[in-house]
Amino acid sequence: MSSGPEATPIGGSPLARAARSTGIGVAVLALVLWTVFPFFWILLTSLKQPLDVIAAPPKLLFEPTTENYRAIFIGEQRGLYATARPDFPRFFLNSIVISCGAVALSFLAGIPASFALARYRFRFKEQLAFLFLSFRFAPFITFLIPLYILFQRLGLYNTYSGLILAYQLISLPFTIWMLRSFFMEIPLEVEEAAKIDGCSWWGVLTRVILPLSLPGMAVTLILGFMFCWNAFNYPLMLAGRQTFPVTVGAIQFISYEQVLWGQMAAASLVAVVPQLILSLFVQKYIVRGLTMGAVR
Amino acid sequence: MAPCPQGVMGPRCVVGTTGRMDTQRTPARRREAWLPYLLLTPGLLLLVGMLYPFFLGAYYSLTSYFLQYPHLFRFVWLGNYLKLLQDPLFGTSLRFTLGYAAVAVLVQVVLGLGVALLLNSRIPGRGVLRAMMLMPLMMPPVITALMWKVMMAATKSGILNYLLSFLGVGAINWLGSVDFAAVSILIIDTWGNLPFVSLILLGGLQSLPYEPYEAALVDGASGWGVFRYITLPLLKPFIILAATFRVMDALRIFDVIYATTVGGPADATMNLHMRAFWQAFQWYSMGMGMAYAMVLLVLVFLASLILMGTWRRAAEQTTL
Numbered sequence: 001m002s003s004g005p006e007a008t009p010i011g012g013s014p015l016a017r018a019a020r021s022t023g024i025g026v027a028v029l030a031l032v033l034w035t036v037f038p039f040f041w042i043l044l045t046s047l048k049q050p051l052d053v054i055a056a057p058p059k060l061l062f063e064p065t066t067e068n069y070r071a072i073f074i075g076e077q078r079g080l081y082a083t084a085r086p087d088f089p090r091f092f093l094n095s096i097v098i099s100c101g102a103v104a105l106s107f108l109a110g111i112p113a114s115f116a117l118a119r120y121r122f123r124f125k126e127q128l129a130f131l132f133l134s135f136r137f138a139p140f141i142t143f144l145i146p147l148y149i150l151f152q153r154l155g156l157y158n159t160y161s162g163l164i165l166a167y168q169l170i171s172l173p174f175t176i177w178m179l180r181s182f183f184m185e186i187p188l189e190v191e192e193a194a195k196i197d198g199c200s201w202w203g204v205l206t207r208v209i210l211p212l213s214l215p216g217m218a219v220t221l222i223l224g225f226m227f228c229w230n231a232f233n234y235p236l237m238l239a240g241r242q243t244f245p246v247t248v249g250a251i252q253f254i255s256y257e258q259v260l261w262g263q264m265a266a267a268s269l270v271a272v273v274p275q276l277i278l279s280l281f282v283q284k285y286i287v288r289g290l291t292m293g294a295v296r
Numbered sequence: 297m298a299p300c301p302q303g304v305m306g307p308r309c310v311v312g313t314t315g316r317m318d319t320q321r322t323p324a325r326r327r328e329a330w331l332p333y334l335l336l337t338p339g340l341l342l343l344v345g346m347l348y349p350f351f352l353g354a355y356y357s358l359t360s361y362f363l364q365y366p367h368l369f370r371f372v373w374l375g376n377y378l379k380l381l382q383d384p385l386f387g388t389s390l391r392f393t394l395g396y397a398a399v400a401v402l403v404q405v406v407l408g409l410g411v412a413l414l415l416n417s418r419i420p421g422r423g424v425l426r427a428m429m430l431m432p433l434m435m436p437p438v439i440t441a442l443m444w445k446v447m448m449a450a451t452k453s454g455i456l457n458y459l460l461s462f463l464g465v466g467a468i469n470w471l472g473s474v475d476f477a478a479v480s481i482l483i484i485d486t487w488g489n490l491p492f493v494s495l496i497l498l499g500g501l502q503s504l505p506y507e508p509y510e511a512a513l514v515d516g517a518s519g520w521g522v523f524r525y526i527t528l529p530l531l532k533p534f535i536i537l538a539a540t541f542r543v544m545d546a547l548r549i550f551d552v553i554y555a556t557t558v559g560g561p562a563d564a565t566m567n568l569h570m571r572a573f574w575q576a577f578q579w580y581s582m583g584m585g586m587a588y589a590m591v592l593l594v595l596v597f598l599a600s601l602i603l604m605g606t607w608r609r610a611a612e613q614t615t616l
Contacts, residue, residue, distance in 0.1 A: 024414065024417065024419060027410075027414050028414065028419060028425065031411060031414065031425065031429075032425070032428065034487070035428055035429065035431065035432060035487075035491075036428065036431075038432075038440075038443045038444060038447060038487065039431070039443075041443070041446065041447055041455055042443045042446060045446050053453070054449075054451075054453045055453055056451055056452035056453040056458075057452060057453070057458050057461075058453055058454070058455045058458050105342075108338060109338035109339040109341070109342050110339065112334075112335035112336070112337075112338065112339070113335060113336050113338070113339030113340075115335055116331070116332040116333075116335035116336050117336075120328075120331065120332040120335075121332075122329075122332040122333065125332075128336075131343070132339075132343070135346065137544045137548075137596055137600055138350075138593060138596070139547075139548045139569055139572075139589060139592045139593055139596060140548070140550070141550075141569055141572045141573055141576070141585070141588075141589045141592070142350060142353055142354075142586070142589045142590065142592075142593050143346070143349050143350060143353070144573075144576075145353050145356070145572075145576045145582055145585050145586050145589060146349035146350070146352040146353035146356060146586075147349045148576075148577075149352075149356075149363070149582065150349055150352070165345065168342050168345070168346060169346055172339070172342055172343075172346070176339065201328065201331055226434055229436065230434070230435075230436040230437070231436075232436060232437065232438045232551045232554075233550060233551065236554075237577060246436075247436045247438045247439065248438075250438065250439060250442055251438065251442070251555055261446060264442060264446075265442075265443075265446060268439045268442050268443060271436065271439055272435055272436065272439055275434045275435060275436070276431065276434075278434075279430055279431070279433075279434045283427060283430055286430055286433055286434060286495075287492065287495045287496060287499065290433070290492060290541070291496075291537075291541060294537070295496055295499060295537065
């Protein structure tokens with residue numbers, strides 16, 4: 001890919017150029033502040049005691065405390081162990097279990113499906129692919145209401161297996177479209193060479209397609225996990241206190257009586273640590289993932 | 297896709313990425329005719345599992361289904377939809393849904409274009425800026441909303457109000473007032489999704505051809521002229537693509553609203569999605585909830601048809 005034309009100043013007086021670079025400097029500074037400040041502020045909030053959180057004007061200098069983190073991780077609040085509290089370590093574990101389970105199931109069904117959609121011709125192929133794609137755009141509530149009713153009846157409400165199934169609405173269409181786009185990038189010649197050497201479709205899949213698209217599969221795996229981690233709507237109504245993931249867990253710090261700002265801030269930060277770490281590995285593919293492989 | 301000579305390869309030939317494998321009708325290929333269906337079986341099973349609740353829900357939208365009163369269950373044909381049309385709150389939430397999507401997309405595309413141009417210019421630390429832009433992108437929207445909720449505290453303890461006080465702006469009741477709730481949602485949504493628009497447009501800028509720019513340089517075009525008459529038309533498909541994704545997500549925005557205003561105050565941020573959720577899970581009127589959901593689904597579907605068509609036309613124009 002070419003690096004493309006850049007918006008370079010064609011010329012102009014030194015004064016105009018100075019004004020231009022000042023303008024760019026201000027814009028960059030504004031962009032950095034806009035992007036980073038919320039993270040900075042939530043970090044400060046998570047280190048504050050309750051009284052410092054609501055202090056007016058807001059305190060930049062205060063005595064930092066790890067109280068909030070101790071509260072969410074070991075349930076210790078001001079020297080006591082709270083009895084009724086959001087069980088945050090459990091929520092974190094739930095997120096890992098459900099997201100891993102959902103991605104694993106999606107991969108099991110998605111690898112052969114994407115292989116078929118990428119390499120074979122059959123009736124209604126494009127319609128089928130489009131049907132999978134349409135889940136990316138459907139309002140979740142159209143599935144949530146009937147799922148809520150079904151899950152209550154089938155005993156899937158508040159269970160890992162139920163949530164893993166519900167998460168397929170997020171991860172399966174994504175997995176199929178991403179894997180398909182990666183499979184289609186492999187030149188047909190490689191595959192034909194393998195066929196001439198006597199490989200069956202199974203050999204083509206396991207010895208050619210899968211090894212050659214290993215990086216793409218890793219990207220799909222990580223991004224799929226991240227999208228499941230972000231899920232909020234489905235677990236909001238389909239999970240209970242034993243199976244809440246971190247996204248639903250984080251709003252449990254808001255109740256009618258009070259908002260535990262400090263603990264909520266700490267929980268929010270801990271909830272996004274996996275996202276911030278994992279996104280480092282898939283930087284170049286995030287836009288591709290968000291558009292289901294449409295934008296490379 | 298190039299037209300293929302009928303006589304040479306037969307009518308089944310396909311030129312393009314699907315390639316030669318499809319065209320050979322050797323006995324071996326015919327024996328593998330069942331293979332794609334075998335490969336698709338697990339995926340199709342899950343697909344059925346995903347479509348079944350959808351059709352069940354569509355059926356519920358034609359019934360008077362109250363979760364606590366199963367004995368009231370009746371098939372009411374289009375009764376829910378007629379009731380919904382008479383409900384003034386339906387109009388309010390429909391207007392908010394459409395208005396919010398329009399404004400959000402406009403704001404985010406204009407700002408996103410600015411950011412993309414900035415990231416495309418020769419500035420030090422461009423790579424770092426680009427990586428930094430990815431951080432909000434992969435945040436769970438709920439957590440994004442909670443982060444901003446802390447900053448948008450209505451009293452003077454809110455950092456946003458504190459910073460604005462230096463500009464002489466009085467304390468704003470961000471999420472708690474009818475006037476500012478929608479704006480607050482827009483700010484939060486924009487923080488999370490501006491990078492998406494920016495990165496798509498940045499990718500577009502970096503894929504533009506050199507030639508028109510060289511010609512413009514020779515002709516002595518001004519910076520604005522180059523942007524207006526070369527960059528913008530060439531970028532159009534990318535702008536529409538980014539707008540398409542944003543419209544679809546803005547029509548369905550839920551997480552941010554749920555974590556901040558839950559549709560309030562006084563329905564100021566009540567969109568169709570939120571309304572459907574309230575109907576179903578606050579009043580347990582599953583039938584009405586599904587009716588709202590189906591209206592939203594149709595809306596999203598129509599928007600996707602229009603936008604996809606526009607995008608295809610723009611893409612064809614630029615490649616010709």
